[in-house]
Amino acid sequence: MPQALHRGSHGDPVKHLQDALIAQGYYVGDADGQFGPKLEAAVGYYQSCNGLEIDGIAGPHVLDYLGVVDANDSVHVQLPDADVISGPGNYTVHVTGSAAAQGVRVVVWFRGANGDHHAEVTVNLAANEATPAEVAVPSDVIGTSGEYHVLVNVFSSSGTSLAEHTGVVHVHHEGAAATQ
Incomplete structure (x- = not known):
């Protein structure tokens, strides 16, 4: 998993992030693997609800808190x-x-x-x-x-x-x- 996902990121890691935010009710829409302004806002909202620094970037803390993993995680x-x-x-x-x-x-x-x-x-x-x-x-x-x-x-x-x-x-x- 990348160290951080941000506007402009794309692919399976972004799709995993979208799926996790959808599952917890922070993101409404399709998990298309594109990190745009709507996903950035959802990440910021998740950060604000969980006492994290609000920057709209899905860094290690956001990814860990959401349980976003890839195939290499144990x-x-x-x-x-x-x-x-x-x-x-x-x-x-x-x-x-x-x-x-x-x-x-x-x-x-x-x-x-x-x-x-x-x-x-x-x-x-x-x-x-x-x-x-x-x-x-x-x-x-x-x-x-x-x-x-x-x-x-x-x-x-x-x-x-x-x-x-x-x-x-x-x-x-x-x-x-x-x-x-």
Whole structure:
């Protein structure tokens, strides 16, 4: 993957960036592999929503946060399609590795108005297969309603960082509704 994608860049790396922004709702349009003004604005919006320097350039932080990878990367993280948590349960992240790996730690941080909360699980990866990592949603997250920024870190059994990915989840807590 190039160090940075910017206006005028083109090809598969740009298409991967567009696909990632479309999947998270930051870009509307076709993934045509062309980095034009519309994609530049979408990258800037993504940067502003995630506390990054706003320059419209998809540098290493943007590409890492979005989980944009190429065929040479060893681990890829995919967040759940549903962006709503409405009760106790698991937040399932899919982790794909280019090689089998034992004892991979998946840590999910939920960052919201009531602070940072995390949970983790250890999984064994099969080569080139999406492995579900079912992380129990912390009770402090389930107990409140609102938007949480999600940060997923994946570590090898020796503690080496393998991947990082971000997203947003909305939590709806039944107890937060007004009572009569």
